[in-house]
Amino acid sequence: MATSDPVKVGVDGSKASIRAALWAADEAMARDARLDLVYVVDPSRIDDVDAAMAAARHALHRAWQAVTDSGKHVKLETEILQGDPAIELADTARHASLICVGHKGTNDSSPQPRGATSEALVRMAPGAVAVVRRRHKRPPTCHRWIVVVLDESAESHPVLQAALDEAALREAPLLALTSWSTSSPRRTADDTPPDDIRATVDRRLRDTRDGTAAVPVCALPMPSDVTTILQQSAGIDQLLVIGAGRTDVIEQLQEEGARDALRKTDCSILIVRAPKPLERRAFGSPTEHRNEKQ
Missing domain, CATH: 3.40.50.620 (HUPs)
Known part of the structure; x- marks a missing residue:
């Protein structure tokens, strides 16, 4: 299970997204791939852009620290996007072998139902999607189906x-x-x-x-x-x-x-989703987005 495409995980500051990041780290290690932590700032749901960006950086740092402290040896990068979370995560999934999200997040409140972002992402993402549900750690000897x-x-x-x-x-x-x-x-x-x-x-x-x-x-x-x-x-x-x-x-x-x-x-x-042929890119052409590294 090896690929050069990164595994990406949506981070929003919730406990569910931290657990999703840890789950995604195992996937990235198995694929010998990079793990990208992605935070989406939704302009329609904020009043202060600067405060929202600060919250995004803080959430990404927490997720980064959780993965690092877990002892999982995987290359990490972070990315902050702006727009509708489900749409932006689906778009960035075009450059990933797998996109992961927690089963619920910080914005799962009225007017959005619980799990609205994950459900929308399942419908829209062009590749594989994992909706991660982890309430607690299990002993390593406890193997489930x-x-x-x-x-x-x-x-x-x-x-x-x-x-x-x-x-x-x-x-x-x-x-x-x-x-x-x-x-x-x-x-x-x-x-x-x-x-x-x-x-x-x-x-x-x-x-x-x-x-x-x-x-x-x-x-x-x-x-x-x-x-x-x-x-x-x-x-x-x-x-x-x-x-x-x-x-x-x-x-x-x-x-x-x-x-x-x-x-x-x-x-x-x-x-x-069944893999599609990769689009060829001219040698030396720029990537379509930049990552904010920590």
């Missing part, structure tokens, strides 16, 4: 790979919620394409039964409502990986039932 939602679309291949990477990073087992039955693996023909998702999952399940899997995998049929899994499985308390094309599942997670099920958990959500 990584859960991935799979169907037979082409998008499921990068989604499964992302989930396997996350499971390997956290030394956790993987639970696949599939749109097909895995109770009796189908016969695989000689001409089955190597990227057939059902065949790939069957191989992972077989390797797990044989004891040769680097990441243990099990599978269950995907319920009609993902809230059912969240409510019935207390062990699913680490990360839920979903493809951006599964808007039905993403919408379920934003409903009150799923919110209630997630409220007392540490279950973060990773939305995966």
